[in-house]
Amino acid sequence: MALGFEAPIVLPVSPVDQVDGWKTLGQARSGETVGGRSRPWSAGAGSSALATGLVQMAWVLQRVSADLPEVSCTTRPHTWLSGRANLFLWEAFVSGTAKPVPAGTSQHAADAAAAAATFAERLESGSLDEADVVCAPMSSFNLAAATAVYAQMTIDVDELHLPAQVYR
Structure with a gap:
């Protein structure tokens, strides 16, 4: 089973071993900048999606855990693909030119369909290890794992x- 959430599930944490590390708090993750425009996870849309998505993810995972207490979870594709975990969590980044035009459905449904299609294409092509947005060079705070x-x-x-x- 794989579940994608259209909300930031991994956040960059600035270096604590640098005196001025605080200056990069809240900045865009690598890959969030499209066409020269930065859309950091901490901007209006990102922070709103984060707050909503976090409680939705908590609710969904609690329901799954309550109904299937033996489920093991991961955010690592190779762990899921090897069968060492049976639930894979990932982030859907549906934004900018990747945002579909809804045809006979809501924008949310169109976004979900686009995210699912992207996931299916990556699964089929064997490219689940290739993330479009990363926290590097900063460290990662994995909210899906939390x-x-x-x-x-x-x-x-x-x-x-x-x-x-x-x-994406």
Whole structure:
């Protein structure tokens, strides 16, 4: 099973070992800048999607965990593909030119269909390891892993500090 959320699920954390590390707090993740325009996760749309998506993800994962307590979770494609986890969490980044025009449906449904199609294409082509948006060179705060822990799912706690996959 794979679940994609159209909300930031991994955030960059500025270096704490640099005196001026605080200056990069809230800046765009690498790959969020499109056509010279920065759309950082902390901007209006990103922070709103983060707040809404985080509680939605917590609710969904709690429901899955309650109904299927044996489910193990990951944000690492190779862990899921190898069968060491049976739930893969990923971020759908549907924005800018990638945003579809809804045809006979809502914008949310069109966005979800576009995200699912992108995921299916990547799964088929074997490119799930190729993220379009990354936190590097900063470290990652993996909110999907933190939410899985909150929902009492089995997940490697090291994933809290590892990048999650973001597909545009």
